[in-house]
Amino acid sequence: MKQFANKGKRPSQGNKPTQSKKSSQGTVKIGNSKQVIDWDSYITKEAGIDKGSSSKNANTKNKPTKNAFNKSITNKNSATKNASKSIVKAKSQSVGVKKAEKSNKIIHPTMMHLFYMATAECTCKQIVASVEEEKGMEIQVWPDLGIASIEFGEASSVDFQECEMESFDSDSDKEFLEEQKVKAIYEVTVAQEDKARVAKWFLSMIQANGGFFCTDSDDFAPIYSKEELEKWI
Known part of the structure; x- marks a missing residue:
């Protein structure tokens, strides 16, 4: 019976440890003894993984490198500079357009509105x-x-328009015309810059028909007599 009991057994090479399944207390049974095992350390060690280095590598992977950060800043600064250049260019173009519009703007001369009041009855001719x-x-x-x-120069003229005496019907106007012995009135339009040119023509009219030139105002002042017109020349 003893021999039958030993039949089929391999030669003893020392007792082979029999390992039990993981228990709820985190222990394993090796032979007749129990040993506490840190399963986290055991698993990572068996898998060839260094837990500390794995965590470090993960953090390193997710953390942007210094070169990447500097490159991002450089790109951002470059984009800002390009945007600033575009704004400056747009403003320059806008200013250029405004200057062109200003240079092409037509400047209208300042006009003088006068009356020629003759002391002799006379026609426009x-x-x-x-x-x-x-x-x-x-x-x-x-x-x-x-x-x-009278047209002269490229686009200059002095124009005369006959006025009706009856249109000056206020008491002050009637008194003024009577005192000055006015017989004919013409509305006169001329550019301020042409005063020197037309002064001698106005003087010739006064010489031929008498009277004076005056301003289209409530009291007709200032009045331009022969002496005043000579100052224009």
């Missing part, structure tokens, strides 16, 4: 008859409309 024609000048008259014009 008669008031310009005393003006001596010069080269580049053109005198035009529309008797039926009571209009006369």
Whole structure:
């Protein structure tokens, strides 16, 4: 019976440890003794994984490198500079457009609105008859409309429009016209910059028809008599 009991057994090479399954207390049975095992350390060690280095590597992988950070800052600064250049360029273009518009803007001359008050009765043709024609000048008259014009230069002129005496019907106007012995009135329009050019023509009109030039204002002041017109020249 003893021999039968030993039949089939391998030669003894020392007792082979028999390992039990993991218990709820985290222990294993080796032979007749129990040993406490740290399963986290055991598993990572058996798998060839260093827990500390794994965590460090994970943190290193997720953490942006210094070069990547510097590259990001460089790209950001470059984008900011490019945006600033675009804004400056747009402003320069805007300023250039405004300058071009300003240079192309037509500047209208300041106009003088006067009255020629003659002490002799005269037609529009008669008031310009005393003006001596010069080269580049053109005198035009529309008797039926009571209009006369002296054109000169590229786009300059002095225009005369006959006025009705009855239109000056206020008491102060009537008193003024009576005191000055006015017989004919013409509205006169001329550019301020042409004063020196037209002064001698105005003087010739006064010489031929008498009277004076004055301002289209409530009291007709200032009044331009012969002495005042000579200062324009």
